[in-house]
Amino acid sequence: MIDLHAHILYGFDDGAKDRDTCCRMLELYAAGKVDTVCASSHSAANIDNRYEEYFARSAELAASFGITLLPALEYALTDLLAHPDKHLGNGKYFLLDTANFPVDNALINKLKPLNSAGNCFLWAHPERLHIADPVKTARNYALLRGSGCQLNGASLLGLFGKEVKIAAWKLLESGFCSVISSDAHTTDEVNAWLKAKQQLTAFYPDDMVNFWFDTNPQRIISGLTAERRETPTLSLKKRFLRLFQN
């Protein structure tokens, strides 16, 4: 199992605040049979070029839990356009947080040169950024070859509020969700991510859940393109039960 989006480097950026917090996050990952985590600190925090130093000490700590840390950044658009140099793991994907930028032709055109050069984009938690119509946004993303959407486990549980939860499930059911990650800064989000996986297994076949938590993440960190897979339609009974999940 792979977490593609985690702020796990301790003492760096707004991630794990200290070594002890990082250890507790790693303990949860290990208990949940997670073997690989992308250390996706915010791109702005890397302006002083200290990412590598903090990555090295956290990666050594992670190894003692049997977990491989892979380098990554959660890019802001302006940083990505200026310094597109850190993919997710060993792949060709950039993790991109579009924040307040509308996903329109102007944005797509800015990213086309990187896309034409063989890079792809994994869009960080669109359910939190484009709440009103996440599926329409995902369709616009898909104008760029290989685009994938990354949902937060905590969004599916409703930890960011009802509207984000509704947007997250819409995206999941649309088939535009490529991976589900934690976006963890603390143990809370790691717990929520693991709980989301457990809950999804009550609704979907194992191979579908593995697709979001393992198969597609593995493709992304390995240099392959994320797959698109239709999400099975839930029965009325399961849709009703889902409303009460939290």
Ligand SMILES: [Fe+2]
């Ligand atoms: Fe993040």
